[in-house]
Amino acid sequence: MIKNYFKIALRGFRKHKFFTGINIIGLSIGISAALVIYLIVQFDFTFNKFNGRDKDIYRIVTQYSFSGEVGYNGGVCTPLVEAVKTDISGIEKSAPIYTLWEPRVEIKSNANAPVVFKKEKNIAITDGRYFDMFEYNWLAGSPKTSLAQPFQVVLTASQAKKYFPGMQYAQMLGQQVVYEDSVKTTVTGIVEDLKGNTDFAFHDFISYSTGQVNSLFKDYFQPTEWGSTNSASVLMVKLAANTSPANVTKQLNVLRSKRVPKTPENRSSTTEFHLQKLSDMHFDQNYSNFDGARTASKTTLYGLLVIAGFLLLLGCINFINLTTAQASQRAKEIGIRKTMGSRRGQLILQFMSETFLVTLFAVIISVGLTPVILKLFADFIPEGVKADFIHPGIILFLVMLTLVVSTLSGFYPALVLSGYKPVSVLKNQAGTNTAKTRNAWLRKSLTVTQFVIAQFFIMATILVSKQIYYALHKDLGFKKDAILTVHTPWKGTADKKDVFRNKISAIPQISMMAVGGEAPSSGGIHSTEVTYKDGKKEVKVDLQQKFGDENYVKVYGIKFLAGRNLTEADTGKATIINATYARALGFKNPADAVGITLDYNSKQRQVVGVMADFYQKSLRSPIKPLAIIEPARYNNRTFHLALKPQTAGGHEWKTAISTMEKAWKEVYPDDEFDYSFFDEDIAKFYTEEQHTSTLLSWATGLSVLISCLGLLGLAMYTTSLRTKEIGVRKVLGATVTQIVTLLSTELIWLIVLAFVLVTPLAYYAMHKWMENFADRTTISWWIFALSGAGMLFIALCTLSLQTVKAAVSNPVKSLRSE
Structure with missing residues (x-):
């Protein structure tokens, strides 16, 4: 039976190629956007998981207020590193991390001439406590002794191969690595690179005692300087079981108040320690990440999910509109099937199988498009996002997406089509049902929803572009060119x-x-x-x-x-x-x-x-x-x-x-x-806004494309349904302009209604976004006027492709047969 359903579906696709094409294109656009956005969101939300061991790990951060100005620093004062071990209860483990900013590295191998690496990133000064908190797989050396003495260094496997190509891990032990010409270290351990997405991308680990004794770092490793905070000096802690973070935070600030008492000079300023969850490090933009590494915005990620949802919704609306609009063309088929004994459940299953096939074709197209989209948007898609379609999570997402989209798109049309009464259909009364379908409030509501979304994107794109232009061309009070x-x-x-x-x-x-x-x-x-x-x-x-x-x-x-x-x-x-x-x-x-x-x-x-x-x-x-x-x-x-x-x-x-x-x-x-x-x-300064503008431009283009495809499909159906009416009107003297106006009026009024509904919504959203700027452009009336006029013009052009064709057709052909 299922095989028969699919055969019927394929036969119907061949018969209605244009409508099937519109549905597949609309759904594939939405699914492609959803797939790319899923890859981005999944990439960012899987940072720093450490196999579930991240729950009780925190970073101690510093927040200060100075004459009413609030500032944030991801680092701490150096003395806190040792103080947490003796003066703070509830901390099970602590690990200091001091990051070096792109030092010059020189490799002095016994067998080869020195090799220099300029501006190496992700180099940290730490000790064995780091490897006790974050478990690494050791390939050579010991976690207990490898960073116990000054001028020792542990390398990750990838970095060790970079520094000492061709050597075995055991042979690398004892080799010399020199940082900034004066920090001469000996390799004492090799660890495997961390797997998965992480902000802890360090690959050189210099012993913490090196920083305490080497002259290059003496200004930063001050054991008594409680009043100085450096963002490069990070302290990670793991709380003991059943320990309240609020209690630890209170102890930290009591300790600081004892070490830095209030004086007339600092009375107007306050400094406080806070605990930042490890899971928040990748998203909290108030506090800097390691070496200025990228932090993601949850607001942006949720915004991307909304855009993906909108584009998927547009594709589903197209499918529902076009499928229900075509109902009359399948009315006799449904009546005969019911007369021959088909139950409504069987018909629903048949129509759902057709929707599933359309969605499956769209998913296959989307899988092929995704690598192209990732390459096209490589400038602002995070490095590391890949289209790995053999990953279990992505496979599960595609399966769920196919099922959800099939259900959303196909369930209502299946109910409508399977609900025809065979007596009415076989008495040739399908036209009545068709008229109801054409004037159905649901179809109108869905069409309005499509154009609300499309016009919202247009308005948002124009405003973001206007603000970027304003920022880049405003007189900032200084010369910036040349x-x-x-x-x-x-x-x-x-x-x-x-x-x-x-x-x-x-x-x-x-x-x-x-x-x-x-x-x-x-x-x-x-x-x-x-x-x-x-x-x-x-x-x-x-x-x-x-x-x-x-x-x-x-x-x-x-x-x-x-x-x-x-x-x-x-x-x-x-x-x-x-x-x-x-x-x-x-x-x-x-x-x-x-x-x-x-x-x-x-x-x-x-x-x-x-x-x-x-x-x-x-x-x-x-x-x-x-x-x-x-x-x-x-x-x-x-x-x-x-x-x-x-x-x-x-x-x-x-x-x-x-x-x-x-x-x-x-x-x-x-x-x-x-x-x-x-x-x-x-x-x-406005890179994020420029990326937002680019993303909105693409979302706008895609939403307008999907909406206009649906509009064109509905126009084709409407004109085919009213072919004889058009012929009669032409015989009675109606002009082409009158017929085009007649065919377009209903759909144009829906677009006007969408404009009326979206304008206050768009204004509110724009106003909230503009609050991010201390100096901003105005939300001009012409933004809305231009959006509405532009959408109306595009819709008229789309409709004219079919309505003009119908209006100029020969009425003899439409009237010569029933």
């Missing part, structure tokens, strides 16, 4: 910087050069509490700082409202502030702030100038009080270079960069040339 930033190595001496400066200063394409820290707008923040006393009151403000010499404001074209720029004579005793800070100090006129004295942690600086406000970060963040001071030794590693305009079709900038790189290799032969264009750095 500026190149070159970052020198941290370990470089002042002498090397001077040599490099002298070499590039002669490049003719450079119009001006400044030396300092971060650019005016950057991801990094440096702030300190600064006090102003006017004799009557005391104003304390968390003041952000930028570092630059006298050319810094000139390179970036920052405007002055009062006073003057910094000079070499001002070193250590002067500063320039922005208008926001002047207002925070109580000065309505910027000129009144010139000459006042500020207390920088007991060091006095005089305000010599007030500059116009500029954005220190993206438009998501408001402008905050800021000052520019001369760069100290540790924050003058960046060259800010203003380039002369290029001639049309010229290559002057390319030539300048090439000359800089040549000079760089002469001064820093062991380091890579690190530069960027400032306007490109600004654009990177």
Whole structure:
């Protein structure tokens, strides 16, 4: 019987090729989107599982409030590493992890010449407690002794093969690995790489005692410095059974309050420790991940699931609409089958089998499309997402998806088709049923739903694009075009910087050069509490700082409202502030702030100038009080270079960069040339929005395509149903325009209704999204008008493919036979 059902289904597909094609295309688009999104969501939600051992593991993080400003740090102060073992109850295990930022690695093998690896990632300083908490499979060495002494290192299998190709694991023990020229370590263990998705991607593990005794790390491994927090210093803990995280958090903060008592200097600031679940590390964007590794957004992932659901729903709606609209064409078949003894349950099973076949074809097409889609969106699909269709989870997902879509798409049409009464059908009264089907409220509701979804995507796409354009073209308070930033190595001496400066200063394409820290707008923040006393009151403000010499404001074209720029004579005793800070100090006129004295942690600086406000970060963040001071030794590693305009079709900038790189290799032969264009750095602030815009554009295109395919199918059915009516109207003198209007009016009104329903919904969603920006564009009326007009135009074009054809057809052909 089942075999017979499938034969009938295939015969029906051949007979109704166009409608079957529309259904398969609509479903395959939705299923492809669902499959790709499943791969992304499944990838992110399987991070850091560690075979179920992650339940009681936490990272201790630091949250601080400074003059009302809240900040987050994924690290802790160094003394806490040892204190948790003796002063905090309820902690079963702890593991310190200190991450190194892309050091230079040199391999000194007894058999070969030294090999250098520049900017190696995922290198940690830790000890045996790490391997006690996170279980690794040891291939050589012992977990108890391999990191017990200074200057020992454990490697993962993949990294060991990279450093020592051709060697057996046992032969690698005793080999030398040198980090940053001064940390000379000996390989004491090899472990297998962790399987599965994890943020713990470390492959070099240097013994923790190395950091405590080596001069390179002495500034960071301070056993008594409770007031300093470094995001690179991470502490993982595993709580004992039945231990309350809240109780441990309370103990941690009581301990800190004892070690860092309140004083007049820090009374306005608070610092607290919190416990972050291991399962939250991959998603909590407040706290940095290891080495700035990617963190996922649960909001984005849930948004992707919603988009996948919408596209699947559109495909299912198409199927339901077209199948029920075709009901009259199968009415006699159903009547004869019922007369011959077929039960309603058998007919439902037959129609459900047809739906299953259509869905199965769509799934097969989607499986073929998925690798292409992953490649097409490779720029913002997380690295590591693969179309592994032999994975049990993916196979189960495809099976469930096929069954769910088949049920959603096929159950209602099966009920409708199997419900025909054979007496009415065989008396040739199917037209009555057909009219009811054509005017059914369900079909209209489903059509409206399709266009609500499509128009919502159109409106959202236009607004996101408008906000990105606004952000990239707004006057941010500084010049951003034709500026190149070159970052020198941290370990470089002042002498090397001077040599490099002298070499590039002669490049003719450079119009001006400044030396300092971060650019005016950057991801990094440096702030300190600064006090102003006017004799009557005391104003304390968390003041952000930028570092630059006298050319810094000139390179970036920052405007002055009062006073003057910094000079070499001002070193250590002067500063320039922005208008926001002047207002925070109580000065309505910027000129009144010139000459006042500020207390920088007991060091006095005089305000010599007030500059116009500029954005220190993206438009998501408001402008905050800021000052520019001369760069100290540790924050003058960046060259800010203003380039002369290029001639049309010229290559002057390319030539300048090439000359800089040549000079760089002469001064820093062991380091890579690190530069960027400032306007490109600004654009990177909005990478997430640009990805969102791209995703919405594709979702919009697909939803419009699916909706219009369904609209075209319904138009074809409507015109075929009213062929004789059209013929009669033409004979009686109706024009082509009148007939096209007649055939299109009902469907056009449904699109207008969808526009009315979606507009308030879209406005609310847009308003909530725009709240993420401190400075934002307006939600203009034309966004909705353009969306509605565009959707209406596309729908009219789609309908005209069939309605015009029907209107110009010869009425003789439609009237000559019953």
